[in-house]
Amino acid sequence: MTKLSHDGPQGPVDLYIGLMSGTSLDGVDGVLLELPRNLEWAQQSRAPSASRMRVRAHAHQSFPRNLRDELVVLTQSGPDEIHRAQCAAIELVGVYERVVIALLREETLGPAAVRAIGAHGQTVRHRPERGYSVQINAPALLAERTGIAVVADFRSRDIAAGGQGAPLVPAFHQAALWHPGEALAVLNLGGIANLTLIDDVGGVIGFDCGPANTLIDGWVRKHLGFEFDAGGSWAAGGRVSAALLRDLLAEPYFAAPPPKSTGQELFNLAWLQRVLAVHATLNPQDVQTTLAELTAATVAQDLQRHLPEARTLLVCGGGSENADLVQRLRRLVPGVDVMSSSTRGMPPQQVEAAAFAWLAARTLADLPGNVPAVTGAAGPRVLGAVYAS
Template sequence: MKNLTNNLYIGLMSGTSLDGVDGVLVVLPEHTDPAQANTMQLLASAYIPFADTLRADVMALQQSGADEIHREALAANMLVIQYAACVNALLEKVTSVDQHSVRAIGVHGQTIRHRPELGYTRQTNNPALLAELSGIDVIADFRSRDVAAGGQGAPLVPAFHRAIFGQAGVCRVVANIGGISNISILRADGSTTGFDTGPGNVLMDAWIAQHHAKPYDENGAWAAQGQVHTGLLAALCDEAFLQAAPPKSTGRDLFRPDWLNQKLQLSAFADISAVDVQTTLCAFTATTLVDAILNYAADVAGIYICGGGAYNQCLMQHIESTLRRKGSQSTVASTEDLGVSPHHVEALAFAWLAQQFVDRSAGNLPEVTGAKGLRILGALHPA
């Protein structure tokens, strides 16, 4: 029998960057009033890095290939073993909590295809196995219900961002920079919008992996050594998705290495050094993010960055310099300034979404995703 005197949830998130899984153990308010969500109490956090084999297997699933149904099933099982390790790590940190105390795990899964324009999104996962390994109810597959209702299925975090970061009378933007970048516009009047703005770290990660066999550019150190190539930056920005009006979402289906290679094959870019390409990719992420913010939230007072991009010093500098060049005096900081570590925000969001499911409350915002209406998101896999 579960002890539900504490409203304990676990949130697990593994993002497009394919670096690992972030987990949180959190006490959420008993009710689902979004205005009270900022009373949550973080009890523990954990991070489990992906093994190179898992990262390679999931990366290979980004494109069609032989025997991919079998390969996806095996990758999902490997992924869930990492999820279960993260759950165990969380419970080991809080000796007063065991699996019988936790109401549910909210787990995003690993996106391998995102094609809402074709009516589907695919997050590989085996939530039944996670329920078996953890002994805790698992809520998964949050995006499909929104897509079924005609929505993009992404981003799903703006409702959570409003709940914990919104401030009456102030326009804030929360920008999540993972593999892909997305923004939540928390308007001064209490309304909320949001959308994917374009690539985050995905192209930079792919480029440094190709040239230095590193999974990511730590602190943006390599990008800081080069120069922005304005011609290449303009070519990168010449992408229909970037000009499209929201609601919109994207992923590796569009911003992948061969997309970049097609741009680089233009004769004008034949002699660009590898480091200058990395610097230009950093500027590309910053430019598309800033353009989206200023186009849809020109009155923004503060921009707060979460996700891995918050730790890329070169990227943060490019964001600030791009804002100043475009005439904005908005402040730029990480969500740490609002009391939440950039690494924890998305995992907390999926704990919150799990609570929304348990309480049978909507988890999407139709004004963000374009869905026909509010929908309860997720699917239950009982322990």
């Protein structure tokens, strides 16, 4: 069994696990992340980012059907929801535990080798304007089951400080993917699309652009019964409706300045149906195509507005597998290299989970995890609550 700390090529390193399940509700991604002991040094270092951290293992577990259905239900008000949310949290931790076991097994490690798990929890309500964001989670149970310390509830401190509590990944994107001197954009295509924009001297902004897979998945599920539009092939066979696209883009969220964050409270099928009411003759496939174009258009518009000098756009999240969507984006941002985050050493499905491993390390080191310029919080804050091992 590996001891708690050991030396890597750059000096002492620690291992963390990050667990992320986003609004696509597809399941849980987990990574085992190796980080230098001295995070502050690593942050200031101009060493290439890849040498500062390393994903040692990645594991994914899909949600069991009943848990997924229950999580969908819990995103809306409903009967007995406090009890149901707690029961779903306990089930969620069962999935988390399986991911942790798979990660440890892959590297033949015991729990004592890992300093902490950063467990994001499942967002069921995100209402920063009302002062809260709810991630259902059972961190005490996860600590008990795994014997590893758990850091959870990452968003509430930033919201308490007047921020959006989201996105929390931009600081990590900078630490893991940015090269000093370049203007870089990082796009996560999860349920929601979020952009991190880093200028050549390392100034960071970031925000949610709008819907990505949440509507793309929802529409194909409703019409064809598929979990997602594999490769975007259904969308690729349809035509963009310019009139529908114009009406969707009229949503005030898209024009609002950052800081801003959103979720399925706003961008859901009911939102789409309201706009579709005046486009009743459109066939479902053309709607799918228009939804893919909407995601690409909002990202392109945001990039042009906030970091026009960017020449590289790194794409991560499951939507990076949607070739049609990525192709649409490429067309709308000529002059920008649209590339997978893999080109910087971190495959798309690992980035968000790695971010929460890194954020857990920041918490244990008593270092802030939020970027006030991103979330709008009054200042940097140490995020999360720690459940000791």
